[in-house]
Amino acid sequence: xxxxxxxxxxxxxxxxxxxxxxxxxxxxxxxxxxxxxxxxxxxxxxxxxxxxxxxxxxxxxxxxxxxxxxxxxxxxxxxxxxx
Numbered sequence: 001x002x003x004x005x006x007x008x009x010x011x012x013x014x015x016x017x018x019x020x021x022x023x024x025x026x027x028x029x030x031x032x033x034x035x036x037x038x039x040x041x042x043x044x045x046x047x048x049x050x051x052x053x054x055x056x057x058x059x060x061x062x063x064x065x066x067x068x069x070x071x072x073x074x075x076x077x078x079x080x081x082x083x
Contacts, residue, residue, distance in 0.1 A: 005061045009054045009083045015047035025074040038063050
């Protein structure tokens, strides 16, 4: 892994609701990928007092950007607020 990239994204609001919505968006993203799609090196989503934090690690900034560009419309469709 040449230049891995770790990203932390936070959403504010009800943690249970946000976690459920984010997971729905993430699963939609996974379902739309080919069998050989690029997966993150690491993924975690956890509750915080005032929302959720999502942590991903990608092999490169390019892979992260591709994920984010495809995930954004799916998070909007679930009604997630802007992180």
